Amino acid sequence: MKKRKFLKNWPLHIMLLPAVILLFIYNYIPLMGNIMAFEKFNPNKGLFGSKWVGLDNFKYVLLMPDFFQVLWNTFYIASMKVIASIVVPVLVALLLNEVRNVKYKRVVQTIVYFPHFLSWVILSGIMIDVLSPSTGIIGDLFALFGAKAPFFLGDPKLFPYTLVITESWKEFGFGTIVYLAALTGIDPTLYEASMIDGANRWKQVLHITIPGILPIVFLMAVLSMGNILNAGFDQVFNLYSPQVYKTGDILDTLVYRIGMIDAQYGVATAVGLFKSVVSFTMLTISYILAYKYTDYRVF
Amino acid sequence: MKKTTIGRKVFVVFNYTFLTLMALTCLLPILNQLAISFSSSGAATAGEVGIIPVNFTLDAYKYMASKAAFFDSLLVSFQRVFIAVPLSMLVSVLAAYALSKQNHEFAARKYYIWYFVIPMMFTGGLIPTYMIVRNTGLINSLGALVIPYLVNVFNVLLLMNFFRSIPKELEEAAQIDGAGHLRVLLSVILPVSAPVLATVTLFFIVNHWNSWFDGLIYMNSPEKYHLQTYLQTMVISRDLMAMESLRDVRTSGTISDATGKAAQIFLAALPILLIYPFLQKYFTTGIVMGSVKG
Numbered sequence: 001m002k003k004r005k006f007l008k009n010w011p012l013h014i015m016l017l018p019a020v021i022l023l024f025i026y027n028y029i030p031l032m033g034n035i036m037a038f039e040k041f042n043p044n045k046g047l048f049g050s051k052w053v054g055l056d057n058f059k060y061v062l063l064m065p066d067f068f069q070v071l072w073n074t075f076y077i078a079s080m081k082v083i084a085s086i087v088v089p090v091l092v093a094l095l096l097n098e099v100r101n102v103k104y105k106r107v108v109q110t111i112v113y114f115p116h117f118l119s120w121v122i123l124s125g126i127m128i129d130v131l132s133p134s135t136g137i138i139g140d141l142f143a144l145f146g147a148k149a150p151f152f153l154g155d156p157k158l159f160p161y162t163l164v165i166t167e168s169w170k171e172f173g174f175g176t177i178v179y180l181a182a183l184t185g186i187d188p189t190l191y192e193a194s195m196i197d198g199a200n201r202w203k204q205v206l207h208i209t210i211p212g213i214l215p216i217v218f219l220m221a222v223l224s225m226g227n228i229l230n231a232g233f234d235q236v237f238n239l240y241s242p243q244v245y246k247t248g249d250i251l252d253t254l255v256y257r258i259g260m261i262d263a264q265y266g267v268a269t270a271v272g273l274f275k276s277v278v279s280f281t282m283l284t285i286s287y288i289l290a291y292k293y294t295d296y297r298v299f
Numbered sequence: 300m301k302k303t304t305i306g307r308k309v310f311v312v313f314n315y316t317f318l319t320l321m322a323l324t325c326l327l328p329i330l331n332q333l334a335i336s337f338s339s340s341g342a343a344t345a346g347e348v349g350i351i352p353v354n355f356t357l358d359a360y361k362y363m364a365s366k367a368a369f370f371d372s373l374l375v376s377f378q379r380v381f382i383a384v385p386l387s388m389l390v391s392v393l394a395a396y397a398l399s400k401q402n403h404e405f406a407a408r409k410y411y412i413w414y415f416v417i418p419m420m421f422t423g424g425l426i427p428t429y430m431i432v433r434n435t436g437l438i439n440s441l442g443a444l445v446i447p448y449l450v451n452v453f454n455v456l457l458l459m460n461f462f463r464s465i466p467k468e469l470e471e472a473a474q475i476d477g478a479g480h481l482r483v484l485l486s487v488i489l490p491v492s493a494p495v496l497a498t499v500t501l502f503f504i505v506n507h508w509n510s511w512f513d514g515l516i517y518m519n520s521p522e523k524y525h526l527q528t529y530l531q532t533m534v535i536s537r538d539l540m541a542m543e544s545l546r547d548v549r550t551s552g553t554i555s556d557a558t559g560k561a562a563q564i565f566l567a568a569l570p571i572l573l574i575y576p577f578l579q580k581y582f583t584t585g586i587v588m589g590s591v592k593g
Contacts, residue, residue, distance in 0.1 A: 011481060019391070019393070019455070026431060026432075031421060033423055033424075033431065036430075110579060112322055114575065125560065125561075126329065126332050128535070129331070132346070135346020200304070202306070272425055276424055283420050
């Protein structure tokens, strides 16, 4: 019986084979490769030939003068981004939902989704221009109010907020998609019933619309817990410069500099592994919470 | 519906103004860049350009046309997309179809699905990934930019969820007629899956077009860089370095080719801009159907 089932399903196994092999090589082997965090890794000697150093790489990381500052930067920037990535799209989705002119709504949606599809290389090229205090449009904008534009990309005090604002600018439109879908899913008879009961638009928003999307907002919030150390490598790498390292350097850029520039592979892997473990833990907790309190299933 | 209160009117005015402003903030920086690329170098360096070109000229584009490095990297980008996207779609669709079966039809599914999901939750990290790409001999070849990305678990799950939402009856009817799995996939599933196929194709194209870091670490020589890596090393990092030494890029006068830079940035964004309208109508339905069920 079992054998017959396998025979019937063999095409399915074959269909999965290419993906299974590729995942093994490029995802599972690197997963195992994390053991180089415990080695003085030498590429010529390989994973099994390099010298085993136990926790030395981790000790080295903890003794680095900037490590805790970088860890804090990462956490601070990432958590502000997580909050902004929920608040702004929900707000814009609620406002878009009140628009009755379908054509206008569609035009706005088309425009605000667009920055999501551009890379941080392109966008930082644009941002460096726009945010230039002397010649960028931002300078003109501040001049309009008789003020002098601050140096958003060069001032260490402002840099983390510049990151959060520009990231929200890129992603808020795309973020609204999920909430707009949830909003159209609200039963229209609820609105009709409330109208008969004499509820005005504001009351409808308060008692029908907001409760209607709250579950999905909660779900998105829970699922974003896994991003608690994802401060956005692409963005930071393309916008930061040594003068803002103090507040703008994050774990991922640190891994890059230690690993790819200084070729301290073991130490860089140790930092990376630390980040992976924290992210994995948060992600697992978030999936368990989502599983328990909503009907969300990953698969 | 009966009467509009003053509060409602104020809200509507505020709402339209606010949303228009939000849309403008998304549009203006891109238009500004376009305008700079068509302006004279003097006006651009002085920061006089808003959203309308000042002293309209095609100089920047003429200058670009003479720049071989730009076109070489553009060619690598096109090669990358045209090779990687069809292959990725093939591998992903096959895997997603198998994973879309019910557990009782395909008992091994529950093991496979974990095998796919684990890499999504726990990643190998930069250095181990770099090492395996190096050990599989892909450094300095196009393969490094294609092969490691052939399976994207997120996209596979998107396809799988869509395939699962297709009524079972369609498939069963074909099976009664003697169709095997491949036949069912080709004749039943794919013809009704246009939205999700378009969405995932868009994601693959955009991912490959936009990625830049892999070129930076996997390619040893700048002539192997694809467009985004070329831009990153030639334009962005240089600007950031100038910013470091002189506080502000444009005042330094070191970037006299501000217009050339804008032209390159705009040309790099152009392919995305061109495919965007065709695929935009698909990706919202694709995402919504794939990720948020019921």
